[in-house]
Structures are given as structure tokens and as C-alpha cells.
Amino acid sequence: MGGRARIDVVGIGAGDPGDVTVNAVAALRGADVFFFLDKPGEARELSDLREAVLAAHVPDGDYRVVRAEDPPRDRVAAGYADAVVDWRTRRADVCERMIAEHLGPGEVGAFLVWGDPALYDSIIAVVEDVAGRGAVEFDTRVLPGISSISALAARHGVTFNQVAGAVQITTGRRLAAGWPDGVDDVIVMLDAGNAYLRYVDQPGVTIHWGAYVGTADEVLISGPLGAVAEHIRETRDKARAAKGWIMDSYLLRRARPTAGAAR
Incomplete structure (x- = not known):
């Protein structure tokens, strides 16, 4: 040849x-x-x-x-x-x-x-x-x-962005430094430090989280961030300890004002 x-x-x-x-x-x-x-x-x-x-x-x-x-x-x-x-x-x-x-x-x-x-x-x-x-x-x-985040959104049955809104893909390291300007929907990868915990007290924030998406070990959790954040942290820690590694990502969503409320 x-x-x-x-x-x-x-x-x-x-x-x-x-x-x-x-x-x-x-x-x-x-x-x-x-x-x-x-x-x-x-x-x-x-x-x-x-x-x-x-x-x-x-x-x-x-x-x-x-x-x-x-x-x-x-x-x-x-x-x-x-x-x-x-x-x-x-x-x-x-x-x-x-x-x-x-x-x-x-x-x-x-x-x-x-x-x-x-x-x-x-x-x-x-x-x-x-x-x-x-x-x-x-x-x-x-x-x-x-991508893992495309699979994540499909498993949760959600879209990346809200109507007429922007979405940003970022890392846990950058999210820990602050919510990105100009976006209400943030997709987060490579978050070894559970940066979403920084935002549990913010009203109107939801999370769609998944680990090992697309495999037999897939785990999915979603809901209001304040209600499920600790459950995600505990589940993530147990999964990582059991397998020795973890691949996870999540969509963090901040509620946008409705058209009527914006006037």
C-alpha cells in the first residue's frame, strides 16, 4: 500500500x-x-x-x-x-x-x-x-x-436557550468566578468543584444535570437549583468514589422576565 x-x-x-x-x-x-x-x-x-x-x-x-x-x-x-x-x-x-x-x-x-x-x-x-x-x-x-451536552439536553427534553436568548458553554472554573454577562442559560463542563453551589440562593435558577450520559451508568437530576443542588453533590461524590472517575455536565438556567413583565 x-x-x-x-x-x-x-x-x-x-x-x-x-x-x-x-x-x-x-x-x-x-x-x-x-x-x-x-x-x-x-x-x-x-x-x-x-x-x-x-x-x-x-x-x-x-x-x-x-x-x-x-x-x-x-x-x-x-x-x-x-x-x-x-x-x-x-x-x-x-x-x-x-x-x-x-x-x-x-x-x-x-x-x-x-x-x-x-x-x-x-x-x-x-x-x-x-x-x-x-x-x-x-x-x-x-x-x-x-456532544455530551447535546445528549444531556435530549435526555432531559430541553433546549439550550430560552426564546430569543443566548446560551454560553463554559467551564466550572469560569462559572465559579461569576455568572457570564448577557446570558441566562449556561452550559457547564469540567466542573470538578461543584461551581453551581455558588448560585443556590439565587431565585428562579434551575439545573439539568447528568453524569455518564449515554452509558449504562447514566444519572440524571433536574429541578430548582436550591432544591436539588445538595442531591447532585452527594450523587456526584458517590458516583465518582464508586467508579474512580466521572464525566458530567449541566445546564444552569435563570428565569427570564416575561414580555409583560419587561414593559
């Missing part, structure tokens, strides 16, 4: 193999090798879930899987942005090695990304870094996926 190699960055949804798009399935079936960055400890289950997606959509098993341990990120560093840059560089080092050693000319390699690769995921940037170094040559293709 000759020609130029290609790397596919494939969004595989939030966990349910049924949520993988038709285009993503075609990409999975066209790949020669899949690159897994395995998390240590209990979080290895994330790789097991990736294997379940492959088993569901590429049942003939005509592919190779190359594994490497995902470099740890310094989560207590004073400079958050610098810590992320360092982590991505070390991830690129690992990915460059895997691609150089296991992707042949004309072959297609794939990274399977939870949710959508464009939303709070680093693999696109990591692959761009590897390509920019010039040691290995390949083309890149990105296939979108159903």
Missing part, C-alpha cells in the same frame, strides 16, 4: 453506540489502526467503552489497536494555561511515536473522541502539533460527533 497516510479524528458520541453518526461509522470501518490513549486506573473503562463502540460498528475486527498511557496533567499548577500547554505537548510526543511506528504509507489511523472533537477536547490540537513537527507526514480529517 502506498500513498499518503491519513489521521481521522472521529467523534463517537457520549457513550451510546447508537449515537455514532453514519459518517463516523464509515470512518471506523475504513480505518486500519486505532490509537488509544489509555487513562490509568479505573478510568481505563473509557478505553473499554471505545472498544464496545468498535465491536458494535466494525464487527469483523479487521483493524489494529495501538495503546499508550495518556500523560498525566498537573491539576494543581498555579498557571492553568501553562499546565495545559505542557500536557498537550507531552500528549503530542506520545501520539507522534505511535503514528511513526504504527501508521504505514497509505494507511488510515483514527483517534476516537468522546462527544464532539471540537468541544473541550485536545486531540485536534495535538494532531496538528504532530503534523507541524514534520517528522511524520499525513493528512487529517475530522468527523463531528454528538
